[in-house]
Amino acid sequence: MTLVDLANPTRFLTLADRVLPWLMASAAILLTAGLYLSASAPDDYQQGATVKIMFVHVPNAWLSMSVWGVMSIAALGTLVWRHPLADVAAKAAAPIGAAFTFLALVTGSLWGRPMWGTYWEWDARLTSVLVLFLMYLGLIALWRAVEDPSRAARAAAILTLVGAINLPIIKFSVDWWNTLHQSASVLRTGGPSMDRSFLIPLLIMAAAFSLLFVTLHLAAMRNEILRRRVRSLQMMQASRITLSNDMDAGSRGQGAHKNGAA
Amino acid sequence: MARRDVMALGSYAYFVVTSYALVGAVVLILSGWIALDYRSQKARLRELEASGIARRSGRRAAEF
Structure with a gap:
């Protein structure tokens, strides 16, 4: 199956239906392993046990930016290539990124x-x-x-x-x-500056998230593809009701005209 | 590693436990919301198709 094939929403739905159970199981296994390694990681000599917050904070922070990156690629797909699934991808990603x-x-x-x-400081990163x-x-x-x-x-x-700026x-x-x-202590020139006992759980949690x-x-x-199908079927239903009402009104009008003429 | 070592969060327990609990809660809410939305959309499609509305392609929208 190529990327062009996936432009067809029905084919995409078929693929998603097949792949989702495997993805869910893989995410659950990786998340369990990551949580175990995070709990087993030693305390930091300066930060103590609070270093364990890093294993959930950093993956979420990375993903907050990566999801916007995915949405930016999808936005290009909408504006440049008019890919039918590009807007669906962007719209579906936004609540997850938020x-x-x-x-x-x-x-x-x-x-x-x-x-x-x-808890809060109005500095450049946080703001x-x-x-x-x-x-x-x-x-x-x-x-x-x-x-x-x-x-x-x-x-x-x-x-x-x-917003990608x-x-x-x-x-x-x-x-x-x-x-x-x-x-930065992981994604930096010269490689990660973090000890392996923290780096490995962190990378596994990042992969899991x-x-x-x-x-x-x-x-x-x-869900978004199904929602758009519901919307188009509801519009078809509404136009049918309008059409049948118009036809009823037209036939009543003709009947009244005939009665008047008689 | 002993269970005592794993759970020894000391005076920082509130911050660590709250962080993990919050992440777990938000992930569960997000997953639950997506799962419920899927069921809701499928139910609405079935209702519409049962009322005789069909896609132009003739395929059933609730099936794929």
């Missing part, structure tokens, strides 16, 4: 309180991630406000691409500005 961003913000806050002495969260909410509101999905698709795609700002905010947030995202995204895309 949830990951919310979790990154809250777990970061819970990690910040014992380490920095505050730019909060802006990302608000952009997710804005996009969801836009899709909900416009009833016709094809009309909403173009506006949402443009907004998504404009925030991604490098989030990534490099810790280098460009003086912030409370630590600089990524697989969880793929699973939830495919399932949400399937």
Whole structure:
């Protein structure tokens, strides 16, 4: 099956139906292994047991940006290639991305309180991630406000691409500005600066959350395709009712005209 | 590793446990919402098809 074949929503639904149980099982296994390794990881010599928050905070933070990246590629698909599933993919990803961003913000806050002495600081990293969260909410509101999905698709795609400017700002905010947030310790030139006892659980949790995202995204895309089918069938039903009402009114009008003539 | 070591979160227990509980709750809510939405869309499609509305292709929309 090629990418072109997947442009057909019916073929996509068939594939999603086959793949989803396997993805769910793989995500569950990886998440269980990741949680076990996270619980078994040693305490950090400076941060103590709070380092365990990293194993859920960092994957959610990575995914908050990656999901917007996926939505940006989908936005290009909508605007440039007019791929039938591009808008479906973007719309389905937005609530999942918003949830990951919310979790990154809250777990970061819970990690910040014992380490920095505050739940929140208006520094560049935290503020730019909060802006990302608000952009997710804005996009969801836009899709909900416009009833016709094809009309909403173009506006949402443009907004998504404009919002993508925030991604490098989030990534490099810790280098460009003086912030409370630590600089990159995994995705950095020169390789990870973290000890293997923390790095391995972190990478497994990141893989588990990524697989969880793929699973939830495919399932949400399937729902969105079905929702659009419901909408088109409801429109067909409404147009049939209107047509039959018009025909009834027309035949009554003709009957009245004949009676009047008699 | 002993169970005591794994669970020894000390004075930070509130922050660590709340973080994991919150992540678990949000993931469960998200998964549940998606699963319920799927059932709801399938039910609505079946209702529409039962009322005699069919796709132009003639295929049943609730099946794939």
